[in-house]
Amino acid sequence: MSDNGNTNVPGRGPAQNGVAHNGRPVNGHAATAPNGQRPVAPSPPGARPPGTPPANIQMNGPRPAPHPGAPPKPPASAVSPTPAPAARGPVPQPPPSEAPHNGGVLPLPARAKGEIDAAKERAEALKADPELENAVGFTHFDTSSSHDNLVTVLSTKEDLHRLASQTLVRIKCREDDKAYLGVVVQGPFAEPNAVPANSTMAIGVVTHGKKLTYTFEYHGRAEVEILGEEVAGVLKPHRFRPRPQSPVFVLDEEESAKVLGVSGEMSIGTVVGYERMEARINARDKSVLPRHTGIIGTTGGGKSTTVATLIHRAQNSGIATIVFDVEGEYTHVDRPTDHQAMVETLKRRDQKPEGVKDLHIHHLVGRESRNPRHKNKHDFSLNFSSLSPYALAEILDMTEPQQERFLKAYDVTKLLLEDFEVYPVTDEERRDALEVDELSTGYPKMTIQHLLDVVNAYLYSLSDEGKGDGKNRASRAAKGKGTVAEEIEVLKEDEGPPANSLRLYSIFKNNPGNVMRRVMGQKSGNVISWRALASKIQRLRRLNIFDMGTTEGVKYDTMLSPGRVSVIDLSDTESPQLNNLVIADILRGIQERQEASYEKAHREGKDITPVLIIIEEAHEFLSASRIAQMKTLFEQVARIAKRGRKRWLGLVFVTQLPQHLPSEVLALLNNFIIHKITDGAVINQLKKSVGSIDESLWNRVSRLAPGQALMSFSHFTRPLMVAVDPAPVKRLLVD
Numbered sequence: 001m002s003d004n005g006n007t008n009v010p011g012r013g014p015a016q017n018g019v020a021h022n023g024r025p026v027n028g029h030a031a032t033a034p035n036g037q038r039p040v041a042p043s044p045p046g047a048r049p050p051g052t053p054p055a056n057i058q059m060n061g062p063r064p065a066p067h068p069g070a071p072p073k074p075p076a077s078a079v080s081p082t083p084a085p086a087a088r089g090p091v092p093q094p095p096p097s098e099a100p101h102n103g104g105v106l107p108l109p110a111r112a113k114g115e116i117d118a119a120k121e122r123a124e125a126l127k128a129d130p131e132l133e134n135a136v137g138f139t140h141f142d143t144s145s146s147h148d149n150l151v152t153v154l155s156t157k158e159d160l161h162r163l164a165s166q167t168l169v170r171i172k173c174r175e176d177d178k179a180y181l182g183v184v185v186q187g188p189f190a191e192p193n194a195v196p197a198n199s200t201m202a203i204g205v206v207t208h209g210k211k212l213t214y215t216f217e218y219h220g221r222a223e224v225e226i227l228g229e230e231v232a233g234v235l236k237p238h239r240f241r242p243r244p245q246s247p248v249f250v251l252d253e254e255e256s257a258k259v260l261g262v263s264g265e266m267s268i269g270t271v272v273g274y275e276r277m278e279a280r281i282n283a284r285d286k287s288v289l290p291r292h293t294g295i296i297g298t299t300g301g302g303k304s305t306t307v308a309t310l311i312h313r314a315q316n317s318g319i320a321t322i323v324f325d326v327e328g329e330y331t332h333v334d335r336p337t338d339h340q341a342m343v344e345t346l347k348r349r350d351q352k353p354e355g356v357k358d359l360h361i362h363h364l365v366g367r368e369s370r371n372p373r374h375k376n377k378h379d380f381s382l383n384f385s386s387l388s389p390y391a392l393a394e395i396l397d398m399t400e401p402q403q404e405r406f407l408k409a410y411d412v413t414k415l416l417l418e419d420f421e422v423y424p425v426t427d428e429e430r431r432d433a434l435e436v437d438e439l440s441t442g443y444p445k446m447t448i449q450h451l452l453d454v455v456n457a458y459l460y461s462l463s464d465e466g467k468g469d470g471k472n473r474a475s476r477a478a479k480g481k482g483t484v485a486e487e488i489e490v491l492k493e494d495e496g497p498p499a500n501s502l503r504l505y506s507i508f509k510n511n512p513g514n515v516m517r518r519v520m521g522q523k524s525g526n527v528i529s530w531r532a533l534a535s536k537i538q539r540l541r542r543l544n545i546f547d548m549g550t551t552e553g554v555k556y557d558t559m560l561s562p563g564r565v566s567v568i569d570l571s572d573t574e575s576p577q578l579n580n581l582v583i584a585d586i587l588r589g590i591q592e593r594q595e596a597s598y599e600k601a602h603r604e605g606k607d608i609t610p611v612l613i614i615i616e617e618a619h620e621f622l623s624a625s626r627i628a629q630m631k632t633l634f635e636q637v638a639r640i641a642k643r644g645r646k647r648w649l650g651l652v653f654v655t656q657l658p659q660h661l662p663s664e665v666l667a668l669l670n671n672f673i674i675h676k677i678t679d680g681a682v683i684n685q686l687k688k689s690v691g692s693i694d695e696s697l698w699n700r701v702s703r704l705a706p707g708q709a710l711m712s713f714s715h716f717t718r719p720l721m722v723a724v725d726p727a728p729v730k731r732l733l734v735d
């Protein structure tokens with residue numbers, strides 16, 4: 001059944017709508033009017049004539065609990081709280097009038113008598129079982145439309161407000177002595193006791209609220225999802241369901257927190273519906289953050305605020321946090337927030353504005369940071385040698401012929417590096433060279449200039465001058481067949497100035513003959529593809545971000561120290577491709593270093609520093625439309641995700657366009673923080689990736705306020721609606 005607020009349950013007969021859980025009228029209210037007569041149903045002015053289709057009583061969203069003070073009883077002549085079974089039958093006739101006076105003692109009015117009897121019955125029941133005093137309601141009988149995991153709980157009007165959505169309850173089944181834990185997933189609905197909610201009478205009374213001061217008596221109904229059976233204090237999968245009329249008790253906050261599993265040192269917000277319960281994360285639980293998190297939601301939903309809060313909490317828990325900051329909005333998190341609304345919300349939560357300590361900002365060499373005067377600001381260049389050629393081909397969007405030529409040039413460059421005694425030089429390096437996994441890293445000591453020289457040599461080999469020159473050089477080289485060293489000797493003799501159009505800039509310029517021999521040894525045609533490739537690599541080199549000798553690379557050791565917050569400020573890079581290069585390179589660097597730390601900590605029996613890597617605009621890094629062409633990049637991330645679980649490396653993907661994130665990426669995530677999403681299609685798609693969230697919670701995602709989120713963490717018993725704590729740190733606004 002959906003949570004559409006329709007109080008009329010499909011498949012539910014009128015009897016269920018009108019009769020209380022115990023078969024008696026709820027609250028002991030007699031089904032007769034105060035004068036003891038069963039009045040005929042009125043037709044309030046404007047009421048729907050019988051036979052018109054019943055309207056729904058719409059109550060969208062979490063229902064505010066009806067005011068406990070019941071409105072005055074309807075006058076007998078106006079409304080008939082008739083017992084439900086008769087509600088759809090012929091209108092019952094008034095009962096015979098009261099008996100005549102008896103010895104001067106007036107007989108008790110029927111209503112008063114009914115109430116006394118009911119009170120007596122209640123007192124008897126409570127005497128037998130005082131625990132029932134605390135029951136919030138009782139389980140209802142099942143019907144053919146009952147669902148396996150859902151139990152209907154009926155309550156009095158007075159107790160209805162205690163069954164708010166997401167409330168945890170314990171159901172004690174007296175018949176078989178089993179106890180179940182459950183959670184309110186639908187309702188609480190208010191159903192009239194005497195007539196079906198969609199009867200003309202109920203509709204008539206409610207629609208004339210302006211004129212009428214009375215309404216029908218009603219009771220509460222909630223649908224409770226069974227979480228499991230409690231066996232010796234442990235929640236086990238249940239095989240049965242509670243029998244009808246089992247008392248239901250609300251768990252207090254302390255017990256609820258325990259059942260929900262919201263414990264841990266990092267508090268990121270308060271659980272909606274509870275006064276004080278905090279949504280907490282245990283930073284030292286391997287099954288939580290290292291199992292990776294998605295922060296998802298439409299623009300303005302509160303994703304970046306959640307990230308900022310997370311950064312603050314992570315530092316306090318000794319986690320090393322690295323943020324890939326596409327807009328530079330986290331470059332001031334070392335200062336307390338001055339956002340007025342945040343400051344006020346913080347005050348309400350008894351928290352105060354506070355910046356993180358020891359913030360380090362990293363930005364690409366030659367690019368600005370949004371916090372240019374920050375004292376811990378480091379520029380870095382990328383090492384071409386650490387970038388997988390396959391990932392590079394993907395990031396540069398190479399066509400197949402370009403990629404083929406690129407990989408050929410890459411292989412020739414490797415041969416030349418050995419020829420020129422750059423790498424490998426020692427036996428150990430030779431062994432290592434065989435181990436290089438080019439799907440995850442590049443070739444040691446190779447610079448972009450080495451590669452570009454080779455690509456240019458290929459272009460030259462296809463030119464008219466080059467064709468002749470190459471042949472001469474190659475045939476002369478062939479004369480010196482022998483060992484590699486001898487070959488090099490021969491070629492060295494051949495050193496001459498390069499032809500005008502062959503310009504080499506790396507160490508290869510010392511022996512163009514050797515370069516040409518290697519190129520001619522692995523011929524490759526199609527000048528157009530070579531040209532296109534050359535221009536792509538040339539452009540990449542011109543970015544001046546690779547192998548800048550004077551600029552240090554990223555210092556991973558300090559980046560991965562406890563409590564360190566590192567912001568990789570990408571606000572001044574010109575393209576998503578460049579961002580992707582940086583992210584791919586730094587991710588690999590972090591992984592390598594964390595693997596080494598893990599091995600060391602393992603050997604020494606020490607704890608390892610947990611690491612959290614936050615990637616904003618994750619859909620641009622790993623886009624669904626390009627996943628087919630981005631296999632290497634994705635596999636790199638998947639490898640980090642998989643290995644990170646053991647090695648305390650948690651990834652956090654932040655995106656407002658989860659539909660652009662490949663489902664393979666979503667499948668890597670075990671935790672979700674879902675802010676407001678308005679697009680139904682996106683919600684439907686997410687449902688496939690995020691299990692364990694019930695329909696009633698999904699229904700609320702489109703109505704969440706900024707800062708509210710649906711949180712599904714692997715250590716929570718079930719997903720929770722959370723008001724995320726405002727960020728105590730300063731966040732720059734993005735235009």
Ligand SMILES: Nc1ncnc2c1ncn2[C@@H]1O[C@H](COP(=O)(O)OP(=O)(O)OP(=O)(O)O)[C@@H](O)[C@H]1O
Pocket residue numbers: 297298299300301302303304305306341342345656675706707708723724725726727734
């Ligand atoms: N936890 C919160 N507590 C209080 N207010 C919040 C919270 N989260 C968000 N807000 C309010 O909502 C605004 C937008 O939040 P935020 O910038 O974090 O959204 P976003 O999802 O990152 O948006 P975008 O997709 O545009 O980056 C904030 O400026 C703030 O006013």
Ligand SMILES: [Mg+2]
Pocket residue numbers: 303304305
């Ligand atoms: Mg944002």
